[in-house]
Amino acid sequence: MPSKKALVRRPSPRLAEGLVTHIERERVDADLAVEQWEAYVAALRTHGWETIEVDPAGDCPDSVFVEDTVVMYKNVALIARPGAESRRDETAGVEEAVAGLGCSVNWIWEPGTLEGGDVLKIGDTVYVGRGGRTNAAGVQQLRAAFEPLGARVVAVPVTKVLHLKSAVTALPDGTVIGHIPKMDAPSLFARFLPVPEESGSHVVLLGGDKLLMAASAPKTAELFADLGYEPVVVDISEFEKLEGCVTCLSVRLRGLYA
Numbered sequence: 001m002p003s004k005k006a007l008v009r010r011p012s013p014r015l016a017e018g019l020v021t022h023i024e025r026e027r028v029d030a031d032l033a034v035e036q037w038e039a040y041v042a043a044l045r046t047h048g049w050e051t052i053e054v055d056p057a058g059d060c061p062d063s064v065f066v067e068d069t070v071v072m073y074k075n076v077a078l079i080a081r082p083g084a085e086s087r088r089d090e091t092a093g094v095e096e097a098v099a100g101l102g103c104s105v106n107w108i109w110e111p112g113t114l115e116g117g118d119v120l121k122i123g124d125t126v127y128v129g130r131g132g133r134t135n136a137a138g139v140q141q142l143r144a145a146f147e148p149l150g151a152r153v154v155a156v157p158v159t160k161v162l163h164l165k166s167a168v169t170a171l172p173d174g175t176v177i178g179h180i181p182k183m184d185a186p187s188l189f190a191r192f193l194p195v196p197e198e199s200g201s202h203v204v205l206l207g208g209d210k211l212l213m214a215a216s217a218p219k220t221a222e223l224f225a226d227l228g229y230e231p232v233v234v235d236i237s238e239f240e241k242l243e244g245c246v247t248c249l250s251v252r253l254r255g256l257y258a
């Protein structure tokens with residue numbers, strides 16, 4: 001039976017200093033951010049996920065975006081090497097957490113850079129965004145780590161958004177969803193459904209028909225409900241101001257031998 005454990009990481013008191021690359025900086029309400037994070041974690045728990053808090057990294061403003069620090073495939077945790085230098089200190093605590101859970105640990109090494117937000121897994125196909133945070137050496141190292149385990153790694157150019165998963169994720173049946181104006185190469189995806197809002201392209205699969213989504217994508221939530229899915233909506237406005245989305249606030253550990 002697949003594990004239903006998920007890593008999360010409490011927001012740093014320095015959250016408001018987090019990086020902003022493709023959008024204008026807006027003031028972040030740190031108290032509201034903590035409330036929203038708690039509601040996000042509660043939504044995971046309500047839907048059967050055991051959440052594991054990685055030790056907070058108070059000095060790292062972006063550490064709440066825990067997805068960027070590690071990529072899981074089967075029982076292997078590939079520790080990222082963030083393209084953003086200010087995020088490099090985030091990985092130590094995550095490495096400790098995944099090793100403690102019994103994962104086999106591997107690493108992206110210099111000169112490689114890779115952030116987990118650039119990696120979208122659909123079954124054994126692993127799409128990796130080559131963009132501002134993940135370089136060619138990072139893509140090569142991801143291939144070398146996961147192809148021997150049975151993955152097929154597909155590299156995707158990303159120039160318009162922060163990470164691949166800022167532009168596309170996938171429904172439970174593997175249909176890729178994305179907001180076309182933010183995508184470089186929609187034709188790379190064989191079964192593709194366009195969505196009307198940028199943040200509508202981000203879903204976390206909670207199990208069954210349930211999709212965790214941001215409150216900022218009401219039209220897409222309606223579209224998914226009409227297709228027989230059950231949107232579970234959370235407000236993550238304070239994280240969106242820092243280019244975060246629902247996917248980046250957790251790492252689901254689905255391949256663990258629990």
Ligand SMILES: NC(=O)NCCC[C@H](N)C(=O)O
Nearest residue numbers: 018019065117242243244248
């Ligand atoms: N996977 C993600 O979408 N991560 C969002 C990271 C946002 C953070 N402010 C950053 O620029 O690194």
